[in-house]
Amino acid sequence: MCEAIQAMIEEATEKATKEAAADATEHMQLLGVRNLMKNLNFTAEQAMEALGISDADEKRILTKL
Secondary structure, eight states: HHHHHHHHHHHHHHHHHHHHHHHHHHHHHHHHHHHHHHOOOHHHHHHHHHTTTHHHHHHHHHHHO
């Protein structure tokens, strides 16, 4: 039983770590896009291309700008 509980804890920790990393990545992408748009007068699309943001992430970021 202790091993099962330990496995559940490890799975939950791994999931939380992945979610935190994804949130941090998204935050940094949004910050980068906003800075390029503000400071260099880029469009959102130009900024995302300059940062090398994938098409899948691009759609998600556009909804949050």
